[in-house]
Amino acid sequence: MTGRREFELIVVGAGIAGASLAYFLAEQGCGDVLLLERETQLAVHSTGRSAATLSSADANPTLLRIKQAAKPFFLSPPDGFSENPLLRRTGVLGVYPEPLWSTLRAALPALRETGLDGELLDQDEVLRRVPVLDPAELAGGILIADDGRLDVHEILSSYLRHARARGATLRLGAEIIGVIVEGGRCRGVRTRDGDFRARLVVDAAGAWAGTIARLAGAMDIPLVPHRRTIVTFAPPPGLPIADWPMIASDTHHLYFQPEAGDLMLSPMDEDAMAPCDPSPDEAVVADGLARFAKLAPALAPRALKRRWSGLRTFAPDRVHVVGEDPMLPGFFWLAGQGGCGIETSPLIGRVAADLVLRGRSDAFDTHLLSPARFAV
Ligand SMILES: Cc1cc2nc3c(=O)[nH]c(=O)nc-3n(C[C@H](O)[C@H](O)[C@H](O)COP(=O)(O)OP(=O)(O)OC[C@H]3O[C@@H](n4cnc5c(N)ncnc54)[C@H](O)[C@@H]3O)c2cc1C
Numbered sequence: 233m234t235g236r237r238e239f240e241l242i243v244v245g246a247g248i249a250g251a252s253l254a255y256f257l258a259e260q261g262c263g264d265v266l267l268l269e270r271e272t273q274l275a276v277h278s279t280g281r282s283a284a285t286l287s288s289a290d291a292n293p294t295l296l297r298i299k300q301a302a303k304p305f306f307l308s309p310p311d312g313f314s315e316n317p318l319l320r321r322t323g324v325l326g327v328y329p330e331p332l333w334s335t336l337r338a339a340l341p342a343l344r345e346t347g348l349d350g351e352l353l354d355q356d357e358v359l360r361r362v363p364v365l366d367p368a369e370l371a372g373g374i375l376i377a378d379d380g381r382l383d384v385h386e387i388l389s390s391y392l393r394h395a396r397a398r399g400a401t402l403r404l405g406a407e408i409i410g411v412i413v414e415g416g417r418c419r420g421v422r423t424r425d426g427d428f429r430a431r432l433v434v435d436a437a438g439a440w441a442g443t444i445a446r447l448a449g450a451m452d453i454p455l456v457p458h459r460r461t462i463v464t465f466a467p468p469p470g471l472p473i474a475d476w477p478m479i480a481s482d483t484h485h486l487y488f489q490p491e492a493g494d495l496m497l498s499p500m501d502e503d504a505m506a507p508c509d510p511s512p513d514e515a516v517v518a519d520g521l522a523r524f525a526k527l528a529p530a531l532a533p534r535a536l537k538r539r540w541s542g543l544r545t546f547a548p549d550r551v552h553v554v555g556e557d558p559m560l561p562g563f564f565w566l567a568g569q570g571g572c573g574i575e576t577s578p579l580i581g582r583v584a585a586d587l588v589l590r591g592r593s594d595a596f597d598t599h600l601l602s603p604a605r606f607a608v
Contacts, residue, residue, distance in 0.1 A: 252581025263399025281542030323477030
Protein backbone atom coordinates (compact mmCIF):
# COMPACT_ATOMS: atom_id res chain seq x y z
CA MET A 233 0.00 0.00 0.00
CA THR A 234 1.43 3.37 -0.95
CA GLY A 235 0.41 6.87 0.04
CA ARG A 236 0.32 8.82 3.24
CA ARG A 237 1.41 7.20 6.49
CA GLU A 238 0.65 10.00 8.98
CA PHE A 239 -2.77 11.30 9.95
CA GLU A 240 -4.31 13.33 12.73
CA LEU A 241 -6.54 10.39 13.59
CA ILE A 242 -6.81 6.69 12.81
CA VAL A 243 -10.14 4.93 13.28
CA VAL A 244 -10.10 1.13 13.53
CA GLY A 245 -13.36 -0.24 12.09
CA ALA A 246 -15.74 1.33 9.56
CA GLY A 247 -19.03 0.16 11.06
CA ILE A 248 -21.64 2.69 12.18
CA ALA A 249 -19.47 3.75 15.14
CA GLY A 250 -16.35 4.60 13.13
CA ALA A 251 -18.37 6.09 10.24
CA SER A 252 -20.45 8.38 12.48
CA LEU A 253 -17.32 9.64 14.23
CA ALA A 254 -15.67 10.39 10.87
CA TYR A 255 -18.81 12.31 9.82
CA PHE A 256 -18.98 14.48 12.96
CA LEU A 257 -15.23 15.14 12.81
CA ALA A 258 -15.60 16.29 9.22
CA GLU A 259 -18.57 18.48 10.21
CA GLN A 260 -16.23 20.20 12.69
CA GLY A 261 -13.56 20.69 10.06
CA CYS A 262 -11.34 17.69 10.80
CA GLY A 263 -10.92 15.58 7.67
CA ASP A 264 -7.41 14.31 8.36
CA VAL A 265 -8.75 10.89 9.28
CA LEU A 266 -7.80 7.39 8.16
CA LEU A 267 -10.53 4.73 8.57
CA LEU A 268 -9.10 1.22 8.47
CA GLU A 269 -11.55 -1.64 7.93
CA ARG A 270 -10.45 -5.29 7.91
CA GLU A 271 -13.22 -6.51 5.58
CA THR A 272 -13.16 -5.83 1.85
CA GLN A 273 -16.81 -4.71 1.98
CA LEU A 274 -18.73 -2.41 4.33
CA ALA A 275 -21.31 -3.58 6.90
CA VAL A 276 -20.17 -7.20 7.05
CA HIS A 277 -20.55 -7.38 10.84
CA SER A 278 -23.05 -5.92 13.37
CA THR A 279 -23.95 -2.82 11.36
CA GLY A 280 -25.08 -4.92 8.40
CA ARG A 281 -27.01 -7.43 10.51
CA SER A 282 -29.26 -5.27 12.70
CA ALA A 283 -33.03 -5.13 12.88
CA ALA A 284 -32.73 -1.53 11.68
CA THR A 285 -35.18 -0.23 14.25
CA LEU A 286 -35.36 3.06 16.09
CA SER A 287 -37.00 2.10 19.39
CA SER A 288 -36.59 5.02 21.74
CA ALA A 289 -37.92 3.38 24.92
CA ASP A 290 -35.27 1.88 27.19
CA ALA A 291 -35.28 0.60 30.76
CA ASN A 292 -31.70 1.82 31.18
CA PRO A 293 -31.97 5.55 32.09
CA THR A 294 -28.66 6.49 30.44
CA LEU A 295 -29.52 4.69 27.19
CA LEU A 296 -32.96 6.31 27.27
CA ARG A 297 -31.33 9.75 27.44
CA ILE A 298 -28.87 8.86 24.66
CA LYS A 299 -31.69 7.61 22.44
CA GLN A 300 -33.81 10.70 23.11
CA ALA A 301 -30.89 12.94 22.24
CA ALA A 302 -30.10 11.01 19.04
CA LYS A 303 -33.64 10.72 17.65
CA PRO A 304 -34.08 14.29 16.28
CA PHE A 305 -31.25 13.62 13.78
CA PHE A 306 -33.33 10.87 12.17
CA LEU A 307 -36.64 12.77 12.39
CA SER A 308 -35.09 15.80 10.74
CA PRO A 309 -31.64 15.11 9.23
CA PRO A 310 -29.30 17.99 8.36
CA ASP A 311 -29.98 19.50 4.91
CA GLY A 312 -28.32 17.45 2.17
CA PHE A 313 -27.27 14.63 4.53
CA SER A 314 -28.87 11.83 2.53
CA GLU A 315 -30.59 11.17 -0.76
CA ASN A 316 -33.39 9.12 0.81
CA PRO A 317 -35.30 9.34 4.12
CA LEU A 318 -33.44 7.77 7.06
CA LEU A 319 -36.54 6.76 9.05
CA ARG A 320 -39.97 5.35 8.21
CA ARG A 321 -42.22 6.19 11.16
CA THR A 322 -43.97 2.85 11.30
CA GLY A 323 -44.22 2.93 15.11
CA VAL A 324 -43.07 0.54 17.82
CA LEU A 325 -45.79 -1.14 19.90
CA GLY A 326 -44.93 -2.89 23.16
CA VAL A 327 -47.70 -5.31 24.23
CA TYR A 328 -48.26 -6.46 27.81
CA PRO A 329 -50.43 -8.91 29.77
CA GLU A 330 -51.81 -8.19 33.25
CA PRO A 331 -50.57 -7.35 35.85
CA LEU A 332 -47.71 -5.70 33.93
CA TRP A 333 -50.11 -3.67 31.82
CA SER A 334 -51.75 -2.00 34.86
CA THR A 335 -48.35 -1.26 36.39
CA LEU A 336 -47.09 0.35 33.17
CA ARG A 337 -50.29 2.33 32.73
CA ALA A 338 -49.84 3.81 36.18
CA ALA A 339 -46.16 4.56 35.50
CA LEU A 340 -46.66 6.23 32.11
CA PRO A 341 -47.01 9.83 33.38
CA ALA A 342 -43.63 9.48 35.14
CA LEU A 343 -42.13 7.89 32.02
CA ARG A 344 -43.41 10.81 29.94
CA GLU A 345 -41.40 13.17 32.12
CA THR A 346 -38.25 11.40 30.90
CA GLY A 347 -39.20 12.39 27.34
CA LEU A 348 -40.85 9.13 26.31
CA ASP A 349 -43.80 9.94 24.06
CA GLY A 350 -45.91 6.79 24.32
CA GLU A 351 -49.61 6.39 23.59
CA LEU A 352 -51.65 3.91 25.67
CA LEU A 353 -53.69 1.45 23.59
CA ASP A 354 -56.24 -0.81 25.25
CA GLN A 355 -56.63 -4.38 24.06
CA ASP A 356 -59.25 -3.51 21.42
CA GLU A 357 -57.04 -0.78 19.96
CA VAL A 358 -54.04 -3.10 19.80
CA LEU A 359 -56.11 -5.77 18.05
CA ARG A 360 -57.55 -3.22 15.62
CA ARG A 361 -54.01 -2.44 14.48
CA VAL A 362 -52.71 -6.02 14.54
CA PRO A 363 -55.74 -8.35 14.45
CA VAL A 364 -53.75 -11.59 14.49
CA LEU A 365 -52.53 -11.23 18.10
CA ASP A 366 -54.14 -13.63 20.58
CA PRO A 367 -56.24 -11.52 23.01
CA ALA A 368 -55.52 -14.01 25.81
CA GLU A 369 -51.83 -13.03 25.61
CA LEU A 370 -52.12 -9.26 26.13
CA ALA A 371 -54.16 -6.65 27.97
CA GLY A 372 -52.89 -3.55 26.18
CA GLY A 373 -49.93 -1.81 24.65
CA ILE A 374 -47.82 1.34 24.47
CA LEU A 375 -47.28 2.75 20.98
CA ILE A 376 -44.44 5.13 20.17
CA ALA A 377 -45.76 6.37 16.88
CA ASP A 378 -42.69 8.20 15.55
CA ASP A 379 -40.28 5.33 16.16
CA GLY A 380 -39.80 2.94 13.25
CA ARG A 381 -37.50 1.51 10.60
CA LEU A 382 -34.11 2.98 9.81
CA ASP A 383 -32.39 2.76 6.44
CA VAL A 384 -29.01 1.55 7.72
CA HIS A 385 -27.39 1.51 4.29
CA GLU A 386 -28.42 5.12 3.69
CA ILE A 387 -27.20 6.22 7.13
CA LEU A 388 -23.83 4.46 6.89
CA SER A 389 -23.13 5.51 3.32
CA SER A 390 -24.16 9.11 4.05
CA TYR A 391 -21.85 9.35 7.08
CA LEU A 392 -18.98 8.03 4.97
CA ARG A 393 -19.76 10.08 1.86
CA HIS A 394 -19.68 13.35 3.78
CA ALA A 395 -16.54 12.39 5.71
CA ARG A 396 -14.70 11.42 2.52
CA ALA A 397 -15.85 14.58 0.75
CA ARG A 398 -14.08 16.53 3.48
CA GLY A 399 -10.84 14.61 3.34
CA ALA A 400 -11.27 11.34 5.29
CA THR A 401 -9.62 8.27 3.75
CA LEU A 402 -11.29 4.86 3.89
CA ARG A 403 -9.17 1.72 3.38
CA LEU A 404 -10.97 -1.61 3.08
CA GLY A 405 -9.16 -4.94 3.53
CA ALA A 406 -6.82 -3.30 6.07
CA GLU A 407 -6.56 -5.39 9.23
CA ILE A 408 -4.89 -3.94 12.31
CA ILE A 409 -2.48 -6.55 13.62
CA GLY A 410 -0.62 -4.40 16.13
CA VAL A 411 -0.81 -1.07 17.91
CA ILE A 412 2.27 1.15 18.16
CA VAL A 413 2.98 2.41 21.69
CA GLU A 414 6.06 4.53 22.33
CA GLY A 415 7.00 6.47 25.42
CA GLY A 416 3.79 5.40 27.17
CA ARG A 417 1.63 6.85 24.39
CA CYS A 418 -0.31 5.23 21.55
CA ARG A 419 1.23 6.48 18.29
CA GLY A 420 -0.34 4.41 15.50
CA VAL A 421 -1.23 0.97 14.18
CA ARG A 422 0.43 -1.88 12.35
CA THR A 423 -1.12 -3.59 9.30
CA ARG A 424 0.24 -6.23 6.93
CA ASP A 425 0.95 -3.32 4.57
CA GLY A 426 3.00 -1.40 7.08
CA ASP A 427 2.53 1.12 9.88
CA PHE A 428 0.29 4.19 10.07
CA ARG A 429 0.84 6.93 12.63
CA ALA A 430 -1.53 9.43 14.22
CA ARG A 431 -2.06 11.69 17.23
CA LEU A 432 -4.95 9.47 18.31
CA VAL A 433 -6.04 5.90 17.51
CA VAL A 434 -9.79 5.25 17.89
CA ASP A 435 -10.92 1.73 18.71
CA ALA A 436 -14.26 1.34 16.89
CA ALA A 437 -13.81 -2.36 16.17
CA GLY A 438 -17.23 -3.50 17.46
CA ALA A 439 -17.01 -7.05 18.84
CA TRP A 440 -13.22 -6.88 18.41
CA ALA A 441 -12.79 -3.68 20.45
CA GLY A 442 -11.40 -5.68 23.37
CA THR A 443 -8.94 -7.44 21.03
CA ILE A 444 -7.60 -4.10 19.76
CA ALA A 445 -7.35 -2.77 23.33
CA ARG A 446 -5.31 -5.82 24.33
CA LEU A 447 -2.99 -5.30 21.35
CA ALA A 448 -2.41 -1.76 22.65
CA GLY A 449 -2.10 -2.69 26.31
CA ALA A 450 -4.98 -0.34 27.16
CA MET A 451 -7.45 -0.78 30.05
CA ASP A 452 -9.05 -4.16 30.44
CA ILE A 453 -12.77 -3.39 30.02
CA PRO A 454 -14.88 -6.56 30.00
CA LEU A 455 -16.72 -5.95 26.74
CA VAL A 456 -18.72 -9.07 25.90
CA PRO A 457 -20.25 -9.84 22.48
CA HIS A 458 -23.70 -11.48 22.60
CA ARG A 459 -25.31 -13.24 19.66
CA ARG A 460 -28.69 -12.04 18.42
CA THR A 461 -30.68 -13.81 15.71
CA ILE A 462 -33.25 -12.73 13.13
CA VAL A 463 -35.43 -14.87 10.86
CA THR A 464 -37.80 -13.88 8.06
CA PHE A 465 -40.82 -15.66 6.64
CA ALA A 466 -43.90 -15.02 4.51
CA PRO A 467 -47.14 -13.83 6.14
CA PRO A 468 -50.36 -15.77 5.39
CA PRO A 469 -51.49 -14.96 1.81
CA GLY A 470 -53.62 -11.84 1.50
CA LEU A 471 -52.99 -10.55 5.04
CA PRO A 472 -52.27 -6.79 4.89
CA ILE A 473 -49.18 -6.38 7.09
CA ALA A 474 -47.51 -3.37 5.47
CA ASP A 475 -48.85 -0.83 7.99
CA TRP A 476 -48.11 -2.81 11.13
CA PRO A 477 -45.74 -1.30 13.65
CA MET A 478 -42.94 -3.34 15.18
CA ILE A 479 -44.55 -5.46 17.90
CA ALA A 480 -42.39 -6.19 20.92
CA SER A 481 -43.31 -8.47 23.80
CA ASP A 482 -40.93 -8.86 26.72
CA THR A 483 -43.25 -11.52 28.13
CA HIS A 484 -42.87 -13.67 25.00
CA HIS A 485 -39.29 -12.54 24.66
CA LEU A 486 -39.49 -11.58 20.99
CA TYR A 487 -40.21 -8.81 18.55
CA PHE A 488 -41.50 -8.91 14.98
CA GLN A 489 -42.27 -6.46 12.18
CA PRO A 490 -42.97 -6.23 8.45
CA GLU A 491 -39.86 -6.44 6.27
CA ALA A 492 -40.16 -5.94 2.51
CA GLY A 493 -43.45 -7.88 2.22
CA ASP A 494 -42.36 -10.57 4.68
CA LEU A 495 -42.21 -10.69 8.47
CA MET A 496 -38.98 -10.40 10.43
CA LEU A 497 -38.77 -11.91 13.92
CA SER A 498 -36.09 -11.97 16.60
CA PRO A 499 -36.20 -14.44 19.51
CA MET A 500 -34.16 -11.82 21.39
CA ASP A 501 -31.40 -14.33 22.13
CA GLU A 502 -28.38 -13.15 24.02
CA ASP A 503 -25.69 -15.84 24.17
CA ALA A 504 -22.30 -14.51 25.24
CA MET A 505 -19.43 -15.56 22.95
CA ALA A 506 -15.97 -14.60 21.74
CA PRO A 507 -15.82 -12.20 18.76
CA CYS A 508 -16.71 -14.21 15.64
CA ASP A 509 -18.98 -14.48 12.61
CA PRO A 510 -21.94 -16.13 14.38
CA SER A 511 -24.67 -18.30 12.87
CA PRO A 512 -28.14 -18.95 14.28
CA ASP A 513 -28.65 -21.68 16.85
CA GLU A 514 -31.52 -23.91 15.63
CA ALA A 515 -32.82 -24.57 19.16
CA VAL A 516 -32.96 -20.84 19.88
CA VAL A 517 -34.92 -20.27 16.66
CA ALA A 518 -37.33 -23.16 17.41
CA ASP A 519 -38.00 -21.90 20.96
CA GLY A 520 -38.57 -18.37 19.67
CA LEU A 521 -41.04 -19.59 17.03
CA ALA A 522 -42.91 -21.57 19.71
CA ARG A 523 -43.31 -18.40 21.81
CA PHE A 524 -44.38 -16.52 18.67
CA ALA A 525 -47.05 -19.16 17.94
CA LYS A 526 -48.59 -18.37 21.34
CA LEU A 527 -48.70 -14.61 20.73
CA ALA A 528 -49.78 -14.73 17.07
CA PRO A 529 -50.95 -18.28 16.21
CA ALA A 530 -52.18 -17.32 12.73
CA LEU A 531 -48.69 -16.11 11.75
CA ALA A 532 -46.72 -19.22 12.76
CA PRO A 533 -44.56 -19.91 9.68
CA ARG A 534 -44.31 -23.26 7.93
CA ALA A 535 -40.92 -22.36 6.47
CA LEU A 536 -38.30 -19.70 7.03
CA LYS A 537 -36.91 -17.61 4.18
CA ARG A 538 -33.76 -16.12 5.72
CA ARG A 539 -31.96 -16.40 9.04
CA TRP A 540 -28.89 -14.65 10.37
CA SER A 541 -27.11 -13.71 13.57
CA GLY A 542 -24.86 -10.86 14.58
CA LEU A 543 -23.07 -9.70 17.71
CA ARG A 544 -24.20 -7.02 20.15
CA THR A 545 -21.26 -6.04 22.33
CA PHE A 546 -21.93 -4.76 25.85
CA ALA A 547 -19.90 -3.18 28.63
CA PRO A 548 -20.94 -4.42 32.10
CA ASP A 549 -23.42 -1.51 32.58
CA ARG A 550 -24.66 -1.82 28.96
CA VAL A 551 -23.74 1.79 28.16
CA HIS A 552 -21.35 2.82 25.36
CA VAL A 553 -17.65 3.33 26.17
CA VAL A 554 -16.46 6.63 24.69
CA GLY A 555 -13.29 8.51 25.62
CA GLU A 556 -9.53 8.41 25.86
CA ASP A 557 -8.06 5.52 27.81
CA PRO A 558 -7.09 6.74 31.31
CA MET A 559 -3.92 4.57 31.30
CA LEU A 560 -2.83 4.92 27.67
CA PRO A 561 -2.89 8.45 26.21
CA GLY A 562 -3.52 8.48 22.47
CA PHE A 563 -5.85 5.45 22.61
CA PHE A 564 -9.56 6.36 22.34
CA TRP A 565 -12.47 3.98 23.01
CA LEU A 566 -15.61 4.05 20.83
CA ALA A 567 -17.10 0.72 21.77
CA GLY A 568 -19.91 -1.13 23.57
CA GLN A 569 -22.65 0.00 21.16
CA GLY A 570 -24.70 -3.00 22.32
CA GLY A 571 -28.16 -3.33 20.82
CA CYS A 572 -28.66 0.29 19.78
CA GLY A 573 -25.51 1.38 17.95
CA ILE A 574 -27.35 2.47 14.82
CA GLU A 575 -30.04 4.57 16.47
CA THR A 576 -27.62 6.15 18.96
CA SER A 577 -24.92 6.94 16.37
CA PRO A 578 -25.91 10.61 15.82
CA LEU A 579 -25.34 11.41 19.49
CA ILE A 580 -22.44 9.05 20.21
CA GLY A 581 -20.58 10.02 17.01
CA ARG A 582 -20.97 13.69 17.87
CA VAL A 583 -19.86 13.28 21.50
CA ALA A 584 -16.85 11.22 20.37
CA ALA A 585 -15.88 13.92 17.85
CA ASP A 586 -16.19 16.64 20.54
CA LEU A 587 -13.98 14.65 22.91
CA VAL A 588 -11.40 13.92 20.22
CA LEU A 589 -11.16 17.56 19.15
CA ARG A 590 -11.71 19.45 22.42
CA GLY A 591 -11.63 16.94 25.26
CA ARG A 592 -15.21 17.82 26.30
CA SER A 593 -18.75 17.85 24.92
CA ASP A 594 -21.85 19.92 25.61
CA ALA A 595 -24.05 17.28 23.98
CA PHE A 596 -24.06 14.75 26.84
CA ASP A 597 -22.68 14.00 30.29
CA THR A 598 -19.46 12.34 29.12
CA HIS A 599 -18.68 10.87 32.57
CA LEU A 600 -21.48 8.37 31.97
CA LEU A 601 -19.67 7.15 28.84
CA SER A 602 -16.06 7.40 29.98
CA PRO A 603 -13.80 4.31 30.08
CA ALA A 604 -12.56 5.68 33.42
CA ARG A 605 -15.78 4.39 35.04
CA PHE A 606 -14.24 0.89 34.83
CA ALA A 607 -10.94 1.85 36.46
CA VAL A 608 -10.44 0.00 39.77
C1 LIG B 1 -29.45 -9.00 15.22
C2 LIG B 1 -29.13 -7.61 15.65
C3 LIG B 1 -30.14 -6.66 15.72
C4 LIG B 1 -29.84 -5.34 16.05
N1 LIG B 1 -30.85 -4.41 15.97
C5 LIG B 1 -30.55 -3.10 16.16
C6 LIG B 1 -31.55 -2.12 15.98
O1 LIG B 1 -32.70 -2.44 15.64
N2 LIG B 1 -31.23 -0.80 16.17
C7 LIG B 1 -29.96 -0.44 16.53
O2 LIG B 1 -29.70 0.77 16.69
N3 LIG B 1 -28.98 -1.35 16.69
C8 LIG B 1 -29.25 -2.67 16.53
N4 LIG B 1 -28.28 -3.62 16.69
C9 LIG B 1 -26.98 -3.21 17.21
C10 LIG B 1 -26.10 -2.55 16.15
O3 LIG B 1 -26.09 -3.35 14.99
C11 LIG B 1 -24.69 -2.39 16.73
O4 LIG B 1 -24.74 -1.71 17.97
C12 LIG B 1 -23.80 -1.58 15.80
O5 LIG B 1 -23.90 -2.03 14.48
C13 LIG B 1 -22.34 -1.68 16.26
O6 LIG B 1 -21.56 -0.93 15.34
P1 LIG B 1 -19.98 -0.95 15.38
O7 LIG B 1 -19.52 -0.02 14.35
O8 LIG B 1 -19.55 -0.78 16.79
O9 LIG B 1 -19.60 -2.49 15.03
P2 LIG B 1 -19.46 -3.21 13.60
O10 LIG B 1 -20.56 -2.85 12.69
O11 LIG B 1 -19.27 -4.66 13.89
O12 LIG B 1 -18.14 -2.58 13.03
C14 LIG B 1 -16.87 -2.86 13.57
C15 LIG B 1 -15.93 -3.04 12.41
O13 LIG B 1 -14.59 -3.19 12.92
C16 LIG B 1 -13.90 -4.02 12.01
N5 LIG B 1 -12.73 -4.59 12.65
C17 LIG B 1 -12.69 -5.47 13.68
N6 LIG B 1 -11.41 -5.80 13.96
C18 LIG B 1 -10.63 -5.11 13.09
C19 LIG B 1 -9.22 -5.05 12.88
N7 LIG B 1 -8.35 -5.77 13.61
N8 LIG B 1 -8.75 -4.25 11.89
C20 LIG B 1 -9.62 -3.50 11.12
N9 LIG B 1 -10.95 -3.54 11.29
C21 LIG B 1 -11.46 -4.34 12.26
C22 LIG B 1 -14.93 -5.09 11.67
O14 LIG B 1 -14.61 -5.75 10.46
C23 LIG B 1 -16.22 -4.29 11.60
O15 LIG B 1 -16.57 -3.91 10.29
C24 LIG B 1 -28.52 -4.95 16.36
C25 LIG B 1 -27.50 -5.90 16.31
C26 LIG B 1 -27.78 -7.21 15.95
C27 LIG B 1 -26.66 -8.21 15.85
